[in-house]
Each structure stands twice: as C-alpha cells, then as structure tokens.
Amino acid sequence: MAYLSDGMGGQSSIPKNPFKEKYQDTIKETIDELYSNPRYWDFFGMFSEESVHDFIVEYATKKAWLMVNGDRMVAKSNSEELIYHETAWNCLWEIQQLKLFSLQTSWRAGLTDLQGVEVTRDFICWEHNISLCPFLEPVSITELNHYMEYVKSDIFEVKNWLYGWQDFDMYRNRGNGHDLSPAWYRFNKGFSGMDHLELLPDVKGDEERKYVQAYKKHHRKLHEFQDLHFSKNLPDLYLNFETMDFFVRTFENKSLQRSFESVETRPESVGRETELQEALRTLNRATEKIELPECDDWKDAVILGARNHRRKKILEHLPAVYDSYLFRLSNGIGFDGQHDQRVYQEYLDNTLSYRDIVREGKMLLAGRE
Numbered sequence: 281m282a283y284l285s286d287g288m289g290g291q292s293s294i295p296k297n298p299f300k301e302k303y304q305d306t307i308k309e310t311i312d313e314l315y316s317n318p319r320y321w322d323f324f325g326m327f328s329e330e331s332v333h334d335f336i337v338e339y340a341t342k343k344a345w346l347m348v349n350g351d352r353m354v355a356k357s358n359s360e361e362l363i364y365h366e367t368a369w370n371c372l373w374e375i376q377q378l379k380l381f382s383l384q385t386s387w388r389a390g391l392t393d394l395q396g397v398e399v400t401r402d403f404i405c406w407e408h409n410i411s412l413c414p415f416l417e418p419v420s421i422t423e424l425n426h427y428m429e430y431v432k433s434d435i436f437e438v439k440n441w442l443y444g445w446q447d448f449d450m451y452r453n454r455g456n457g458h459d460l461s462p463a464w465y466r467f468n469k470g471f472s473g474m475d476h477l478e479l480l481p482d483v484k485g486d487e488e489r490k491y492v493q494a495y496k497k498h499h500r501k502l503h504e505f506q507d508l509h510f511s512k513n514l515p516d517l518y519l520n521f522e523t524m525d526f527f528v529r530t531f532e533n534k535s536l537q538r539s540f541e542s543v544e545t546r547p548e549s550v551g552r553e554t555e556l557q558e559a560l561r562t563l564n565r566a567t568e569k570i571e572l573p574e575c576d577d578w579k580d581a582v583i584l585g586a587r588n589h590r591r592k593k594i595l596e597h598l599p600a601v602y603d604s605y606l607f608r609l610s611n612g613i614g615f616d617g618q619h620d621q622r623v624y625q626e627y628l629d630n631t632l633s634y635r636d637i638v639r640e641g642k643m644l645l646a647g648r649e
C-alpha cells in the first residue's frame with residue numbers, strides 16, 4: 281500500500297499502481313525527446329526560454345496521462361446512461377471542489393491551517409481524491425438543491441477540458457481579461473463569500489514560486505538546447521487548450537490525437553464549431569426522442585437541444601446519486617468506484633516530488649542569505 285502519510289490529512293490507502301512505471305518512463309522519455317529533437321525548435325523558438333522549460337515538463341505529464349488512460353476514456357464515451365450516471369457523480373463532487381478551492385484560497389492567504397498541507401500542489405492531489413478529502417464536510421441537501429438550480433441555469437456547462445478544479449493560478453490570473461474559471465465557480469460569485477476570496481493575497485504561492493525558481497536555476501544546466509538561441513522579449517509559452525491542441529496535432533501520432541479528443545473539450549469561448557460537433561455527438565448517443573427548439577439557425581437548434589438534453593439527464597440522475605452518496609457515508613462504504621485511483625497515484629507521486637523541489641529551493645535560497 282502507498283500512503284501520503286506525511287501530509288495529506290488522514291492516511292488513505294491506495295493500491296499499488298501497475299501503470300506507475302509506464303507513466304514515469306513516458307514523462308522522462310518525452311522530456312528527453314523535446315529537448316534533444318530539433319523538429320520542435322522552430323516552435324519553441326517563438327517563446328521565452330524559461331516558459332519553454334516549464335511547458336516541456338507540463339506537456340510531458342499530460343502526454344503520459346493520455347497514453348496511460350486514453351484508450352479507457354475513449355471506450356467510456358459510448359454508453360449514454362453510463363455517461364450521465366458518471367456525470368452526475370462528478371457534479372456531486374463539483375460541490376466539494378468549490379469548497380476545497382475556497383479552502384485553498386484561504387490557506388494561500390495564510391488565514392487557514394490545514395494539517396498535512398505543505399505545498400500548493402497538495403490541493404491538486406486532493407482534487408483527484410476529493411471523496412476522501414478530510415477537510416470537507418459532507419454534501420448537504422441544501423448544497424445539492426443549490427447545485428441543481430445551477431444545472432437549470434443558462435450558465436451551466438459540463439467542465440471537461442484541460443484545467444483542473446484547483447488550478448488556482450489559471451483562475452486568479454485570467455488571460456486577456458476573460459474569466460476562465462469553471463461555470464460552477466462563476467455561478468457562485470456573490471455566494472458564501474466567494475467575491476471576498478478573490479481579493480485575498482497569494483502569500484504562500486508567491487513564496488513557493490521563489491523556491492521553485494531557485495531550484496530551476498540551479499538545475500537548468502542539466503537540460504540545455506543545442507544550437508537553439510532564444511531572442512529577448514519573446515512571449516511566454518503556456519500549456520493551455522490551444523497550445524496542447526496544436527502540439528498534439530502537429531507532433532503526435534493519431535492514437536494520442538484520438539485520446540486527446542476524447543478527454544479534452546475546447547473551452548466554449550474558443551469556438552462555436554467545436555461546441556456544435558460535441559452537440560451532434562450528444563444527440564447521436566441519445567436513446568430517446570429529442571425535440572429541438574425553434575431557431576433561425578439549425579446549428580443553434582442543435583446546440584441548444586443538446587444542452588437541454590444534458591441538463592435533463594443530469595437532473596434525472598442526481599437524486600439517485602445523492603441517495604447512494606448518503607448510503608455510502610452512513611455505512612462506511614468508500615467511493616473507490618467513483619474515482620480512478622491510478623490517476624490519484626500519479627498526482628500523489630508528482631506532489632511528493634514537487635515537495636522535494638520546494639524544500640531544496642528553500643534551502644538554496646537560505647544558503648545565499
């Protein structure tokens with residue numbers, strides 16, 4: 281058994297991950313490939329050097345996850361009832377994700393102490409084991425009813441694209457003035473002090489970034505590009521949907537492209553055509569008659585019809601899922617079937633490694649003082 285025993289709250293036993301070796305080997309091989317193969321350098325040369333180093337590590341992690349889990353995710357996308365049953369469970373956990381994000385914001389500001397939380401990525405690790413997170417009270421019927429009102433609202437959307445629920449930096453540092461946070465977070469603005477949370481400083485995050493930068497500066501000589509010279513004043517390269525989509529389609533094989541397409545959905549603000557294709561897939565999977573609303577444009581009718589169908593199916597499944605949730609809680613039955621422990625194990629391993637990076641960076645800075 282593996283435990284996050286030195287800091288994730290209680291001790292959650294996790295089965296040995298049979299894919300761990302493949303996952304870690306893929307990360308290492310991808311990093312080596314991106315640094316050593318000149319086919320990527322025209323692209324990397326358009327961005328600042330420091331951001332390229334960050335992109336390479338983040339991309340390698342995402343690629344490893346797709347390679348390990350992609351076939352399974354493609355297979356899951358075929359049964360409509362299974363899709364909406366699992367979607368309803370995910371919706372229930374969204375309630376807990378918002379509560380965890382609020383705690384993260386308070387912890388970063390130094391207002392809350394959480395036993396075992398040492399670095400910001402601890403929250404990302406708990407994101408992938410949210411049902412066992414020891415900091416959260418159980419979902420209440422009031423919270424469920426509030427969430428169902430959100431499902432009925434125009435703002436509702438199923439969040440299934442690249443960024444995680446606890447991606448604090450993405451949601452606080454909004455690109456181009458756009459709010460990229462999940463729709464469920466946006467729906468709650470004005471509730472439960474969410475507006476106040478946005479004003480809190482990121483004290484611990486700022487400290488951690490200094491430690492990580494010190495570590496990177498010390499170790500950067502281990503990875504150097506040959507014959508690639510970066511110009512000054514280049515933009516930063518970020519791992520978001522657009523750069524991931526471009527990189528996968530440009531440099532990866534068809535198998536990884538299919539895995540990416542099955543897992544990641546382009547943010548709604550990026551393109552209507554993508555939403556139309558997703559709506560057509562939703563309607564094609566439907567096992568019941570669906571009436572499309574009257575619209576001047578048939579594309580609008582398809583998109584709205586698919587949205588209404590998704591809402592209907594999720595609202596149908598949520599009460600039964602909540603009853604199952606309460607039954608499991610009252611009888612001490614775990615939620616292992618609702619969360620992929622392989623994914624959690626991968627994030628757990630990364631979190632423990634990241635803690636070592638932060639600790640070393642802190643010691644490096646302390647040695648210079």
